[in-house]
Amino acid sequence: QSVLTQPPSASGTPGQRVTISCSGSSSNIETNYVYWYQQFPGRAPKLLIYADNQRPSGVPDRFSGSKSATSASLAISGLRSEDEADYYCEAWDDSLTGPVFGGGTRLTVL
Amino acid sequence: QVQLQESGPGLVKPSETLSLTCAVSGVSISGYFWSWIRQPPGKGLEWIGSIHYTGSTNYNPSLRGRVTISVDTSKSQLSLKVRSTTGPDTAVYYCTRGRGAGTYGMDVWGQGTTVSVS
Secondary structure (H helix, E strand, C coil): CCCEECCCEEEECCCCCEEEEEECCCCCCCCCCEEEEEECCCCCCEEEEECCCECCCCCCCCEEEEEECCEEEEEECCCCHHHCEEEEEEEEECCCCEEEEECCEEEEEC | CCEEEEECCCEECCCCCEEEEEEEECCCCCCCEEEEEEECCCCCCEEEEEEECCCCEEECHHHCCCEEEEEECCCCEEEEEECCCCHHHCEEEEEEECCCCCCCCCCEECCCEEEEEC
16 A cells, blocks of 8 residues: 555557646645656666656656645656656655655556 | 666575665765665565665664665665565665655666565
């Protein structure tokens, strides 16, 4: 049971816009930054979004993050086949005094 | 560029201690937090613990005191020990730069090393 709640799956067709939600609480998402990680099968996770809505160098601007109160979202516009991967949200939890992750969302490009 | 490389035995017997190291290159260990994350087969990511370069540590309470993380700045490496292992400790283990807080979260990850407890 993950502290942050994500839908287990999401899908879209090439060119579409897809959003993945991440629900938390006042001890994590509401008061701390949210991060998003992208993971391809058999590979290590990669930081995709930091500080709620910032992209590391090299991440396409098709990826964007947002946050409101205890929820966060990752949006992918202009969906491409190479976006098919698992996506995890993460935030620091003040009660745990450590980071907590969502259970992950598997994105399928139809 | 910054690179992290985990290493250690791929197979550990139940009740024994799992020991891994993470070699850090391309950046000094000083000035950062470092973390260990694991991922059981087919499952999500779990935070194990974090260490500041000064040696201050923070562990996931769910691991009930079985974990020790240390840092050796002279060798530029981190270490992880998990005692009294059981089957659920089977996972891919990753070391990361950062502790999932502050501006950048965990911005660099090692490739991971697979450990089976059997």
